[in-house]
Structure formats: structure tokens, C-alpha cells
Amino acid sequence: SISHRTTPDTLSFFVAYLSVYVKPSTIASYLSGICNKLKPYFPSVRTTRQSRIVAQTLNGARRLCGTADERKCPLTxxxxxxxxxxxxxxxxxxxxxxxxxxxxxxxxxxxxxxxxxxxxxxxxxxxxxxxxxxxxxxxxxxxxxxxxxxxxxxxxxxxxxxxxxxxxxxxxxxxxxxxxxxxxxxxxxxxxxxxxxxxxxxxxxxxxxxxxxxxxxxxxxxxxxxxxxx
Structure with missing residues (x-):
């Protein structure tokens, strides 16, 4: 079962879940907002957010689900x-x-x-x-x-x-x-x-x-x- 506390595992699972529905480039912003709301109840949430497994999950989401930058045609x-x-x-x-x-x-x-x-x-x-x-x-x-x-x-x-x-x-x-x-x-x-x-x-x-x-x-x-x- 998944713990209700903000462990590195729960945040990494959340990142994997979000990557299916939103652009990976915006997930970090979601996490920052969530950590800000959770800090009064879980003081260590910021440290958890910086854990290695969460960072690696974010990088993996960008690689697997990211989209190429759209570049405009330059004048020549x-x-x-x-x-x-x-x-x-x-x-x-x-x-x-x-x-x-x-x-x-x-x-x-x-x-x-x-x-x-x-x-x-x-x-x-x-x-x-x-x-x-x-x-x-x-x-x-x-x-x-x-x-x-x-x-x-x-x-x-x-x-x-x-x-x-x-x-x-x-x-x-x-x-x-x-x-x-x-x-x-x-x-x-x-x-x-x-x-x-x-x-x-x-x-x-x-x-x-x-x-x-x-x-x-x-x-x-x-x-x-x-x-x-x-």
C-alpha cells in the first residue's frame, strides 16, 4: 500500500501519474505548489522533493513524455x-x-x-x-x-x-x-x-x-x- 505521508516514493509515483496527463515541463511547477501547501503539515516535504528518486523520475518523465521544442522559421x-x-x-x-x-x-x-x-x-x-x-x-x-x-x-x-x-x-x-x-x-x-x-x-x-x-x-x-x- 502507498503511504499517505510525503515520502520520496509517493512523490515519484505522483510525478509518474502526472506525466500521463500534463506536459513534463510543468510537473516541477505542480510539485512546488503542492510542497508549499503541504509544508505546514509535513515540514520535511521540501527535503523529500529534492530527493534523488524524485529528480530521476522527473528526468525520466521529460525523456519519455516530453515533446520537442517548436521553432519558428527564421528569415533568411x-x-x-x-x-x-x-x-x-x-x-x-x-x-x-x-x-x-x-x-x-x-x-x-x-x-x-x-x-x-x-x-x-x-x-x-x-x-x-x-x-x-x-x-x-x-x-x-x-x-x-x-x-x-x-x-x-x-x-x-x-x-x-x-x-x-x-x-x-x-x-x-x-x-x-x-x-x-x-x-x-x-x-x-x-x-x-x-x-x-x-x-x-x-x-x-x-x-x-x-x-x-x-x-x-x-x-x-x-x-x-x-x-x-x-
Missing amino acids: SEDLLSLATTFGNATAHDEKLFFAAVMAGFHGLLRVSELTMPNLKSARDPQKYMLRHKVVLEDHRVTLHLPGHKADQYLAGHQIILQQHQNHLDPCAPLQKYLDSRDALFPFNPHLWLRQNGTVPSFGWMVKRMKGFFEGDIGSGPAVRLTSHS
Whole structure:
């Protein structure tokens, strides 16, 4: 019979039971919550949780019942060539915006969420939007300023340097064409990325256009990066 006390055996049996119904990667969280509730009645439950047999059962559950990580398809130089072929001579402002933002995000290792505003209105914070007056144009590079965030100790932000390329991978030429269009349409708007209608592009707008143009699953979470590097 199984003891009602929290022995290493009972916890390991529980791990084996859970692995049939939930993802093994979440079992450790279940155990932590259970141990927290049981501690007033079984003070040694934390020590039991750290026992070797429980750890080995957890590892075995991950190996037997775990699933492979789902990875999104990265953008490649071939994708950028296709992008340049399609939008290199674009005349519509939104097309220039899309082209320039993807190229800047790819070379600047930026997330889509860093180039756009959240879909949810209550989550929008204009202080986190990139600003036009902080763009520095030089002969062979363009510098963008990424505003600070809560993990930035001094809230100074980061400088994103985009180097010029002599081929279809060049991010500077598309950005210059976009800036010419943007400055003509909205000379007094402080935000860098602006759509034809004068609003900062939303996360959903950008991802929808990316999924419509690029083949494969590029992801849709706020952390999706516009780069071939993970």
C-alpha cells in the first residue's frame, strides 16, 4: 500500500501519474505548489522533493513524455532578396514602412514588438515608441534609438547601428526612402514608425503583413525576432 505521508516514493509515483496527463515541463511547477501547501503539515516535504528518486523520475518523465521544442522559421537572406524585389521600388507609404521596418529589425536584432505598438490599447505606452529625431543618418550607416524599458537600469535605451551593404541586404536605402516619405507626410509627428493613416503600426498589422508575404510559420508572439539568429 502507498503511504499517505510525503515520502520520496509517493512523490515519484505522483510525478509518474502526472506525466500521463500534463506536459513534463510543468510537473516541477505542480510539485512546488503542492510542497508549499503541504509544508505546514509535513515540514520535511521540501527535503523529500529534492530527493534523488524524485529528480530521476522527473528526468525520466521529460525523456519519455516530453515533446520537442517548436521553432519558428527564421528569415533568411533569400527572404530579404524576395522582399527587396517586391518592395524595392514601392510607391505606397505603407509598403515603404513595411520594407524598412523588416530590414531594420533583421539587421538590428529587434523584436516586432520593439518596432510596433501593442494590439491592446490599454497596454500602449508612447514612451516606448522609437522617435524620429533620434535617428542619425551617416554616410555608411544609420543609428536608431531603442527606448529604455523596465530592465534597463538607467532607462537610457540602446543605440541600434545599421551598417550599409552593397547588395540587397542593405537596410539603409529602404530606411532612407521610408524617412523621405514619412517626413513629407508627417513632419511634426515625433514617432519614427508611422503608417499612411498617421498611426504607429500595431503588432498585429506587422505580423499579418509578414505572414502574408513570407512562407512558413514566423510566429506571432511578442518576442518574435526579425532575424535569422536565435
